[in-house]
Structure formats: C-alpha cells, structure tokens
Amino acid sequence: MANVVSIAAAAASLPWDVEVVRADFPALAQLVNGHPLVYLDNAATGQKPRAVLAALDNYYQRDCGNIHRSVHQLGERATEAYERARRTAQAFLGAAEPREIVFTRGTTEAINLVAATYGAANLRAGDEILLTGMEHHSNIVPWQLLAERTGARVKVAQVNDRGEVEMEEFERQLSPRTKIAAFGHISNALGTVNPVAEWTQRAHAAGAVVLVDGAQSAPHLPIQVSALGCDFFAFSGHKVFGPTGIGVLWGRAELLEAMPPYQGGGDMIASVSFERTTYNRIPYKFEAGTPHIAGAIGLGAALEYLQALGMARAAAYEQDLASYGAERLAALPGVRWIGQARERTAVFSLVVEGVHPHDVATVLDTEGIAVRAGHHCAQPIMDRFGVPATTRASLAFYNTRGEVDRLAEGLEKVRRIFQC
C-alpha cells in the first residue's frame, strides 16, 4: 500500500528532531531567489509530506476507479482506500463513528453545508446566530446568507485589545434566541486559541447548536470532538498537510440524520423515480456525485502521518517556536504584531512601522522567506485593530529557530531599505 513509513514517525518517542521531520517534506528543500526557502505561510496552506504524495500517486497509478459503484478490482480498492480515509479522520477527531465524517471540498464548503441544511431547516425570523469578531470570512458570509434567507440575525462577540473574546462578552451576546453559535478554534489572523469547550457549554446551556471552525486548529492541536463538546467541526485537508480540494465536516450522527440533503445527485440517493426519491444514509446523503477520491485518500495519508508524528509533541515544539519568535521579534525596533492573547499559536501578524505589508512581503520574498501580506480573509479583525493589512508569519512543526532568525534578519533589511 501507499504507506511510506516516515522516518520522523518512527522516531515518535524520541525528542523532536526537526531536521528528520523536514526530510519528509520535499518542497522545503529548495532555493527561492537564491536562498534556502523559509516557508512561513502555513496558515494559508501546509507543505505535503512524501506519504501524501505517494498516496495520491498510488491511487492514480494503481487504484483509479470510481467508488461505491464498481464491482471490479480497481473500484473496490478505491472504495476501500476512500472509506479507510474516513475511518482515519474519525480517529483523528476522536469521533464516535465513521458515518459522522462527511467529506467536503474544505472548511468553507463544510460551513456552507451546515448553514444551507441545518440552518435552513431550523432557523426562523428573529432567531440569532452568534459569531465572534475574529472569524474568517468563510465563517461569516454563509451565516449572513442564511440570515438573509431566514430573517435570523447575526450577532458578534467582540474581541478585546489582546485579541481575545472574554467569557463575559461571549455570554452577553448569547440569548435564548441563539440557535447557532459558530466560532473559530484558532484565529488565522491572530493565532488566538479560543476556549471552545467552555464556549460550547455556555452556548448549549442557551439552547444553541455549536459549529467549530477547526481550519487552524486541526493542523496544530490534538483534537477530540468529544472533549470539545461541539456539534459540528470543520477543517481543510490542505492545511493539515494534505491535498487541496478536500476537507471534513464532522457532525453528530443524530443531527446529520435529521438534516435535509445539501446537493442532489448520484451516491446521495437510495432510490430515484420521477415520483419519489429517497435519500441515502449518512454520510453519503451529503456526498453527492463523484467526490475528490484521490484527495480523500491523500488526506487520510496526511492524518496518519500526523498521528504517527504525535500532535501533542508537534504542538509542544510549536509552542517553543512561538516563544522564541516572540522573544526575537519583540527585540526588533519598529516591529510589532497584533494579537497578544494568553493562549496563542506561532502566528505573528506583523506591522512594520511606516512600511506597507506588501512591501515587507516583497523584500522577504527576495530573501526566500514566504509570508502572507493582506487582510487574511478576516477584514473585521483587521478593522478592529485599525490596520488595513498585516504581514503574517505562520509557523509549523517543520520550521526551525534558525528560520525565525532569518525572518528577523529579513525584517531588519526591510527597515534598512525603507530607512525607518
């Protein structure tokens, strides 16, 4: 099978050897503009370990058949690999059953699915949807669309100066009319880790159903949906070092069963006639048409890779990078970052006084350092901190202290060029 055994995974019980981990990611070993690549745009997308590339290759080279409808060998292998990926996702999230795992195109589609099905079936005029001020656009716009359609209202728990939503504020915005609370586990713009288990308890007490946007937490924290207590959890394959175009919606079986279908088509039906169509059981009810089979298999490989590596160990290593980064960057004159939450991941939304983020990113790129400049699809939080954009450096478990030093040197060069 496509299970390339990773050297890093085999070393799971030893101290974190970042060079061994890096060797699993071929894209990291390249020169960009004449310098060794320093990839610090992990919040946008992660690089892919060999195990993922091999799984994709294996599907296309050996097992390429359609799923759930072929009697032949290739189709059987494809189906087996696809369903195995579902079980891997179940284990990765600590979900009760594989049928609670719905494959989607990504976090965005997962949230849209819940809004369009659960939301449309359960929300009425006057009901409320609670979000926070640090959501990604993909956890804002689907709810606005739902609100327009149903007459429900979107409410927003505001962010304090450190980049946190305080519990009192969260509770203040909850009401008996709150039917859905949807919030990010980790902010992609600030790196804030939200107390989602506590928020979920409060939201449940108010009678709301809870969706957690896990796009930024699935790559960086061990996740147990049972411990979070939420009702839906969404994440994207490409951010957990898997392929693009695939993601997961986890939902409680009883909720998924009661929800109307999302899209109509093949695979989502039990039987079709022009008089009457009955829908397939979950999760297939929500997987109309031929899905991204290779993507799901590649995602399964990515999740197996992460499990072998150990998410808790990866998170501990990233925390060390985060404190080293904070120390190193705080020492640079004219450089600050927004988001000083007490619980943070290694994300630095940088502001260089007097220099626009795009100019910062261009200078860093010529040094081979990949960061993102812009509003990070989170305009409300940029407005909250009074900046149109930032230069974001977001780290992962394969980054090094040496790369943090390269970033700091790059920022010093920015200040030299712009003489500020």
Place this chain on the structure above:
Amino acid sequence: MPELDELYQELILDHAKRPRNFRVPEGADRRAEGFNRLCGDRITLFLRLEDGVVRDAGFQGAGCAIFTASASLLTEAVKGKSEQQAEDLFRRFHALVTGHADQAQAETLGKLAAFGGVSAYPVRVKCASLAWHTLKAALSGDGAPVSTEE
C-alpha cells in the same frame, strides 16, 4: 533573480515617503476612486481640467510604497497634459510595468521610467497601475469606483 534595488529605486522610496500633491486641489472638477482588493490600496484622485487639459492633480489614500510613489509621480506627470496625452502616457506606462517596453520606449517616460523594475514582480503590477486606472476613470468621468480586480 530580481534585484530589490531595481524595484525600490531612490526616486520611488522618496515619493513613497513624501508623496507630492497629497491634497485635494482647489477647484477640482473630476474625481474618481480606486481600490485594490488584494492589498487594500485605496486612492481618491482629483483633477482640475481646463479646455480638456489637466491643470492640477492631487490624491488622497493609502497603500504600499509602489502604489504611493506611482500616484505621486502620476500627479506630477499629468499636469499640462490633454486627456489624449494622459491616456497615451498610461499606455506607455502600462507597457513598461508589464515588461513590454524596450529601453528607448522606457526613456520617453522620464521619471516614470523608475517603475521599470516592477515588471520583475508580476503581483506588484496592480500596485503600480491602480492610480492610472483611476486616472482613466476620472477622465472618462463616469465616476464609478475602480477596482484592480476587474
């Protein structure tokens, strides 16, 4: 490998730090807005025309160094130009920043030739040309905001 000092030439850094004509000209009779969704560059461009000739130009807004310098140098370059001449200038400027101008053509652009380095940075072309798209809108006078995404 693109050279940074080709992009951030002295002239560009100077205009980025101290933009000229960063004001609303008295008697301005044309105005247009431009917005670059990607990086949030924003400009309001003002013109005063007399007999089809730009007599004064100024701008307000905020954005990156390439954008700010481009807007600043634009307001200097279009003064005294007819609408036709201004549009011709934009055509030649656009050819320069997209890498379609040779040395001789670049030299006809005077100070604007400083933007030649932009062509090595495709994602920055929008930053250099936003003010010019906005100029076109101000001249055609339809008043609709300009976005570089179009």
